[in-house]
Amino acid sequence: xxxxxxxxxxxxxxxxxxxxxxxxxxxxxxxxxxxxxxxxxxxxxxxxxxxxxxxxxxxxxxxxxxxxxxxxxxxxxxxxxxxxxxxxxxxxxxxxxxxxxxxxxxxxxxxxxxxxxxxxxxxxxxxxxxxxxxxxxxxxxxxxxxxxxxxxxxxxxxxxxxxxxxxxxxxxxxxxxxxxxxxxxxxxxxxxxxxxxxxxxxxxxxxxxxxxxxxxxxxxx
Amino acid sequence: xxxxxxxxxxxxxxxxxxxxxxxxxxxxxxxxxxxxxxxxxxxxxxxxxxxxxxxxxxxxxxxxxxxxxxxxxxxxxxxxxxxxxxxxxxxxxxxxxxxxxxxxxxxxxxxxxxxxxxxxxxxxxxxxxxxxxxxxxxxxxxxxxxxxxxxxxxxxxxxxxxxxxxxxxxxxxxxxxxxxxxxxxxxxxxxxxxxxxxxxxxxxxxxxxxxxxxxxxxxxx
DNA sequence: CCTACCGATCGGTAGG
DNA sequence: CCTACCGATCGGTAGG
Numbered sequence: 001x002x003x004x005x006x007x008x009x010x011x012x013x014x015x016x017x018x019x020x021x022x023x024x025x026x027x028x029x030x031x032x033x034x035x036x037x038x039x040x041x042x043x044x045x046x047x048x049x050x051x052x053x054x055x056x057x058x059x060x061x062x063x064x065x066x067x068x069x070x071x072x073x074x075x076x077x078x079x080x081x082x083x084x085x086x087x088x089x090x091x092x093x094x095x096x097x098x099x100x101x102x103x104x105x106x107x108x109x110x111x112x113x114x115x116x117x118x119x120x121x122x123x124x125x126x127x128x129x130x131x132x133x134x135x136x137x138x139x140x141x142x143x144x145x146x147x148x149x150x151x152x153x154x155x156x157x158x159x160x161x162x163x164x165x166x167x168x169x170x171x172x173x174x175x176x177x178x179x180x181x182x183x184x185x186x187x188x189x190x191x192x193x194x195x196x197x198x199x200x201x202x203x204x205x206x207x208x209x210x211x212x213x214x215x216x217x218x219x220x221x
Numbered sequence: 222x223x224x225x226x227x228x229x230x231x232x233x234x235x236x237x238x239x240x241x242x243x244x245x246x247x248x249x250x251x252x253x254x255x256x257x258x259x260x261x262x263x264x265x266x267x268x269x270x271x272x273x274x275x276x277x278x279x280x281x282x283x284x285x286x287x288x289x290x291x292x293x294x295x296x297x298x299x300x301x302x303x304x305x306x307x308x309x310x311x312x313x314x315x316x317x318x319x320x321x322x323x324x325x326x327x328x329x330x331x332x333x334x335x336x337x338x339x340x341x342x343x344x345x346x347x348x349x350x351x352x353x354x355x356x357x358x359x360x361x362x363x364x365x366x367x368x369x370x371x372x373x374x375x376x377x378x379x380x381x382x383x384x385x386x387x388x389x390x391x392x393x394x395x396x397x398x399x400x401x402x403x404x405x406x407x408x409x410x411x412x413x414x415x416x417x418x419x420x421x422x423x424x425x426x427x428x429x430x431x432x433x434x435x436x437x438x439x440x441x442x
Numbered sequence: 443c444c445t446a447c448c449g450a451t452c453g454g455t456a457g458g
Numbered sequence: 459c460c461t462a463c464c465g466a467t468c469g470g471t472a473g474g
Contacts, residue, residue, distance in 0.1 A: 035459080049362075050362070051272065051274055053272055053274035053275040054274040054363070056451075056452065057452080057453060057454080058451085058452080058453090066459075066460085067459075067461075068460095069455075069459085069460070069462090069463095070459055072453085072454060072455075073460095074459095077453075078453065078454090138359070141270075141271070141272065142272075142275070174439075175436070176435040176436070176439050176440060177432045177433075177435040177436040178432055181424070181429075181432040182436050184413075184414070184417055185410040185413075185414075185432070185433060185436050186436075187413070188409055188410040188411075188412070188414065189406040189407070189409040189410035189413070190406075190409075191409070191413055192405070192406075192408070192409025192410070192412055192413055193405070193406075193409065195361075195409070196405055208402075211398045211399055211402040211403070211406070212398075212406060214397040214398040214399075215396070215398040215402075215406050215407075216436060216437075218395075218397050218439045277467075277469080278468080278470080279467085279468080279469090287444090288443075288444050288445080289444095289445095290444070290445080290446090290470075290471075292470095293469085293470060293471075294443060294444095295443095298469075298470080299468095299469065299470090
């Protein structure tokens with residue numbers, strides 16, 4: 001799974017010689033990104049499957065084809081790596097949500113809005129970037145308080161996008177529960193699918209979406 | 222911290238792991254339980270708040286007023302302590318469910334059955350024994366495969382008790398979703414409340430139950 | 443149940 | 459980014 005470390009005999013003359021000390025912090029470094037990338041991907045996968053505390057930085061390094069000390073050239077600490085994973089997860093989720101809402105026709109009904117939100121949320125949880133958001137969901141307590149505050153702001157904005165549709169459905173009389181509590185229950189029901197959903201099982205994400213709508217809105221498929 | 226525990230020999234759930242020292246005085250030593258008890262309570266609380274991997278056996282010992290090596294007089298390993306916590310959690314949940322169903326009047330409607338199940342599940346999640354079941358929910362992956370099998374059997378039985386009510390509601394046309402999927406979503410919605418419910422907040426567990434029923438059955442409070 | 447300890451492993455760093 | 463290493467901490471044990 002992990003490739004043997006590349007000898008790399010010639011010095012990368014074009015790359016800025018980043019001696020020691022401070023690893024780059026910005027995501028937008030075109031050169032560094034190439035080596036940061038496998039570390040982030042490996043960390044996301046391992047944090048998701050084993051949990052943050054049970055994953056060693058050596059595990060991550062090995063999975064990225066590096067030696068044990070190398071992650072600390074790119075990241076200040078193990079916690080910084082967690083933060084980047086969670087940050088990327090939220091960035092992806094937010095973008096996915098924006099796209100989903102933009103794809104909706106102009107006069108889309110609240111029901112169609114909710115369906116679209118549910119479907120894209122399942123995509124975030126179980127799609128190709130599925131290692132990232134579940135890390136946030138299940139490793140929240142492993143973030144420092146400073147990190148938590150930053151992520152909470154993004155997360156609140158993400159969840160706030162559900163309010164209009166739920167409010168409208170409540171006013172229509174379709175959704176009987178208080179919209180705020182309904183949102184918590186609905187997101188919980190979806191998030192929990194991380195524990196049991198099998199992508200190779202009988203149900204597709206479209207099926208799951210239909211079932212969820214049927215449960216929450218008394219809808220028929 | 223290290224990797225999740227590899228398969229451990231099945232924990233001797235109720236008997237102390239006494240390798241040396243005094244022989245057991247009696248089979249059901251009432252004194253023995255007194256010293257195991259604070260360890261189990263401390264472990265449940267710490268495993269819940271910090272997670273299994275991030276909790277050291279020294280933390281547990283200190284919280285129970287003991288020295289660092291003492292937990293291993295009572296339990297074979299850290300993993301055995303986790304198993305006991307999860308086991309006690311499931312025993313409590315199962316008993317709570319039995320009681321709730323027994324309290325129902327003879328001709329209770331499926332809706333009343335579901336309401337009772339939801340209410341007792343909230344009690345298990347947020348009541349006085351709330352440190353135990355959430356440990357199972359969120360530390361499932363820290364159990365060895367042997368431990369998981371044993372707990373899974375109990376958990377499956379617990380969840381199976383929801384089927385009759387959901388099936389009946391589906392046949393009534395009140396519950397439109399497939400009963401099996403509905404159960405997964407419903408339990409997920411409830412379980413996720415561990416992440417956000419504040420017992421000192423504005424909502425009581427009765428309020429939460431009403432809201433949940435309203436969401437799932439289109440019920441009005 | 444405590445004291446004293448062990449080997450393993452951890453996050454992280456110095457220097458190149 | 460690797461090599462070589464450090465101090466801290468971990469789960470667990472011997473012996474009383």
